Amino acid sequence: MSRIEILDAATSNAIAAGEVIERPMSIVKELMENSIDAGATQITVEIADGGITLIRVRDNGCGMDEEDAQKAFICHATSKLRSLDELFSLHSMGFRGEALASIAAAARVTLSTKEPLAEKGTCVRYEGGQFISCEPIGMPSGTTVEVRDLFYNLPARFKFLKKDQTEANYIQVLIERFILCHTDVSFKFIKNGKTVLQSPGNCDPSSALYSVYGKEICSACRPIDSSIDGITVKGFVGLPKIARASRSEQIIFVNQRLIRSKTITSAIDAAYTNMLMKGKYAFVILDILIPSSDLDVNVHPQKAEVRFSNESMIYRAVYHAIVNTLSAETMSVDYAFNSGNESKETVTSLSPVKAPVSEAAPAVKASVDYSKNIGYSNLYFKQQEKPYEVPAASIEPIPSVPVTEDVPSEEKRTEKTPSMETILDIVPQSREESLHELTSSRVIGTLFDTYILLETKDRTLLMIDQHAAHE
Ligand SMILES: Nc1ncnc2c1ncn2[C@@H]1O[C@H](COP(=O)(O)OP(=O)(O)OP(=O)(O)O)[C@@H](O)[C@H]1O
Ligand SMILES: [Mg+2]
Structure with missing residues (x-):
């Protein structure tokens, strides 16, 4: 029957x-x-x-x-x-x-x-x-x-x-x-x-950026506009000082489609190598335009992923677009070092230091951690089931960037469900908050007769150029 x-x-x-x-x-x-x-x-x-x-x-x-x-x-x-x-x-x-x-x-x-x-x-x-x-x-x-x-x-x-x-x-x-x-x-x-x-809708990307993030973030972003191998990369790259604690502000559009992509994320990480402290993620808004014939949009039920016919070309275009834009900048650099245990200490130079941006970035083992993303990331930063390898063979001169990712257990995945705090990551710290952070810090001493060393309440080490502080 x-x-x-x-x-x-x-x-x-x-x-x-x-x-x-x-x-x-x-x-x-x-x-x-x-x-x-x-x-x-x-x-x-x-x-x-x-x-x-x-x-x-x-x-x-x-x-x-x-x-x-x-x-x-x-x-x-x-x-x-x-x-x-x-x-x-x-x-x-x-x-x-x-x-x-x-x-x-x-x-x-x-x-x-x-x-x-x-x-x-x-x-x-x-x-x-x-x-x-x-x-x-x-x-x-x-x-x-x-x-x-x-x-x-x-x-x-x-x-x-x-x-x-x-x-x-x-x-x-x-x-x-x-x-x-x-x-x-x-x-x-x-x-x-x-x-x-409310957005102006006046076709000006800077106005759009301003209407979403306000003045401070806008002033720490640089427009990006580059074309390599028929791939155009537009948008904004954030200076290291506005790097975030999660990937929540790595916003990727391909042909105006909001997507997530391990290849592009890896290229962003590689482009910012040596510029960000550990646990910090670049602020990047990328608007990538590629011929529709090189793109398969029919790979995800919510249209949140696409497949590129040539991943290496995408990787290279994104990497170079970001590196070229950043290398034109003289900027603050955030250094980080691990104190040996889990706690991280940070040194933030408030005086301009030339960023070590090189054409060929050093090899990076980028461990893509999507765990701290905001909730809507269910759509845009979902965990991949398998470890993902960026096709390295044809990415010369950039060294390969193997992306290994721990697939979390079911239990952990639930633990990492979006929280309000992570959503609030997108709110820029106010000037008052920054000043309060400085005034409530403990002075440790001076270094090279040039920098004042401070320990903030959350155990971050701040290094301030005395001249800059005086001014
Ligand atoms: N706001 C709208 N204005 C004009 N036509 C619309 C609008 N919304 C839907 N339609 C019409 O209804 C059709 C069905 O919409 P629907 O969103 O279900 O499918 P789709 O947009 O074609 O594909 P997808 O399921 O990928 O979104 C569209 O193809 C379009 O012709
Ligand atoms: Mg539709």
Whole structure:
């Protein structure tokens, strides 16, 4: 007797939704990508209660007619791809035709949309994967998608959601990433009725950087713009003084797609060799443009990873782009040395010291530690199952950078789930905090009649140039 049954659409969609929709942030990402693909120049994201009770994404893009507004919820229905070949000449964020179907399977969804020349718009409603209604509606052109009561029908998934504030933070960080990359779009983020983020959308990467990080971080970043072997690397590199305690500010876009990549991460580490103290990670925002034919975007259910046809070329382009930009700088260098036990002591020179940047970086055994990343890193810094080797053979003149990574036990992985503290890593230390740190430090003595040595409360050793301090 046959035991195999074909699942009904609602059940199979709910299962498929698990791949695409992990948390409210995943929904915001999919909806913003749809808005960008629709040519929107203004995107407003509104959430209530961490996005669990409400996510509303409004755009001024091309909108849809009634037929498409209904089709959009069908699994594998897309206007962005016609055949598999087109995957390698893709210019859109979406291509699977899965996002709206997945969202509709996991929440109560209302999509209202209108094309610019149409007299009326269309409003389609779904609940838990079930079609509810389709009605005409008066509205400005563009599309608004409202998602309410996420996982109301999937209690097992609901349990895995974090506190509202944590989920809201993930969403905010995600929108900040989009602001940095899609500088031609003006983003607005409204959280529980309050506007907390707004970007100019004036196509100026520096303005976008400023709107996300503020003045201090901006002044410690240098623009990067380099092309090697048809690969363009743009964005910003941070001076060593704004290095972070985690990889949370290593933001990588490939063809405007927010991704994670071991190859690129390794190239960043190699480029900053000798410039950062142990346990510190460079602040880098990279916008890498490569021909679509050299990129496979169809390797991850949340589109958070890509495969390069030539990893070595990517590695080399990123490495040289960063090294060339940094070597043009005279900068402070953070040195670190391990005191023998687990505690680390730091010497921070506050006077300019020439950074030892060389064309051919010394060999580095970069152990990629994703453990301290912020929560949304579930999407962007996920642990790889196998140790990853950067293809070294053709990376001349840069020595190979074997990346070995401990795959943590299940128990440890849970331990390393995102915490508020790690999210707060992205908040720059204020001037007052820095001054307080200095004034509350213990003076140890002087070195070479030039530097004052201080021990801070958190057992960090500061070295201050007396002349600089005097000035
Ligand atoms: N904001 C929008 N404006 C205009 N059209 C939209 C919008 N959102 C969705 N659509 C249309 O609905 C279709 C289905 O969207 P959906 O996000 O489910 O799939 P996709 O974007 O094609 O692929 P992916 O699953 O990879 O995101 C899109 O291909 C697009 O034609
Ligand atoms: Mg989509």
